[in-house]
Amino acid sequence: MIIAVASGKGGTGKTTVAASLAATLADNEQPVFFQDCDVEAPNAHIFLKPGIDLRVDVNILIPQVDEALCTGCGRCAEVCEFHAIVVLAGKPLVFSEICHGCGSCTLECPEKAISENPKPLGILEGGHANTQIRFAHGLLNVGEPMAVPVISQLKKWQVPHQREVVVRDSPPGTSCPVVESIRGADFVILVTEPTPFGLHDLKLSVQLTAELGIPTGVIVNRDGVGDTKVDDFCTEVGLPILMRIPLERKIGAGIAKGDLLTEIYPAYEDRFYQLFEKIEGILVERGDKQ
């Protein structure tokens, strides 16, 4: 089973929820494979404190033109949708930072003058947080715009074992990196806060999970601030509220240090296990209907 934790608005508590859920499952002898897909601002390692023993580069293939073979015909530039290769005064110029590495120019060059070299976009790191949690995350290189290839490589990097529950921490927002993070998940937990910003962005996230056809539930974090409109919205569209985490100074201070919710209040272990059982229940019920 793959559970993705996402939110439209940033800073609502995605990582807190994902890491605490993973720790709870591990304590209940359920093996977990944790994937931190927020490759721009990854934080789960701060909470799960894994030992890292595997490291690989994420590369894309960037064209290199052999000028001895190039006739300056310009076909490469013609087929590049991203304007990452241009031909000026008969000479090709490659802009590697905007190249998507699709290989179209290489295939189309009539002189076979283009070869490809790997260019690093980021790295993947993996290890274990404890005997029951396998951990992996990606890090986008600074200055590199494209997060999606790093996320998709991270997802493909290590195959989950059959018994493992995959917990994926997603970046904030609703655009392509989020789509890549939650694609293929069996369930999405949307973490929100009961404020106008939280509600506005929750509505967009719900549109996204609906478009992808992934069953979704909500966790209301910092419950007690703001207003009741998130609750009203969830009732109106029939979204289950799976858990509420109150706004509390002790929780805020603990998370600030890098503690899990289950470390701040051990009673949260039961609540996170019930959360997991609720999700299982929702998926079984859906499976029965289909």
Place this chain on the structure above:
Amino acid sequence: MKQLVILSGKGGTGKTSVTAAFAHLASSVDSPVKAILADADVDTANLELVLAPQVLERQDFWGGKIAKIDRDTCNGCGICQQVCRFDAIHLDAFIYEVDPIACDGCAACVYQCPEGAITMELQLAGEWFRSESLYGPLFHAALTPAQENSGKLVTLVKQNARLLAMDESYNMVLVDGPPGIGCPVISAASGADVALIVAEPTAAGVHDMRRVLQTTEHFGVEALVCINKADIHPLGAAEIEAFCREEGIQLVGQIPFDLSVTEAMVQGQTVTSFAPESPASQAIQEIWVKVMNLVLGGP
């Protein structure tokens, strides 16, 4: 004309609340700043929730292209699937189909298809708006969920803000940035004179602040830091202070945790207009004066 962008790395540190308060402060009658506002968080735009914009103009945003296979022309050879590096073409019941979400829009398949059965279709990916807000003109957008090219939309929003600023002699474009360090952040920061990083004194906040500061340095944008919710974790605040001192980055102020920030948001207002005497408002006001002087190059 100067460009100030508000960034954070980590989401939810208070970028939009700070930007909105700056917009309010910049609109006061004796302000030396005349600002145009741009919301560069195009997938989850929130500035509009506290600035009460009246939309004056709306435009479609055409994003990337997506491949489409014509079933009648396709001979089922499968070359498209072989050349696609984005795993976007699948064989489904003997028919090759493009997964529009996985498709990168590179068109490699279009050129390799021996039957000419594949065409590229432009995608309507959202809208952008020119509005008149409580505190001046606002350019903002709504990227349709699941769409690509947020960087392109950010650039479009900012370009239009700059054009109006130049036409009507505004002296600042105030840009509310997105979280992260990737494509929309790079678009938001590009061309900025100064980036103000709103940092949170948590372990995660400090980690991500460093990543965004590396990013602004990479692109040669001068960065300032302010700490939001500074008192929720004094050790973290001290770590940020020490870091800024070591790196020679100016720390322009600390905003205390203050529920009036959330109360203002619930009322659809900026904190400085809703509760001007609150500790957060006072701190933001001091930060604004410093940032404004640094950006304008004044005393």
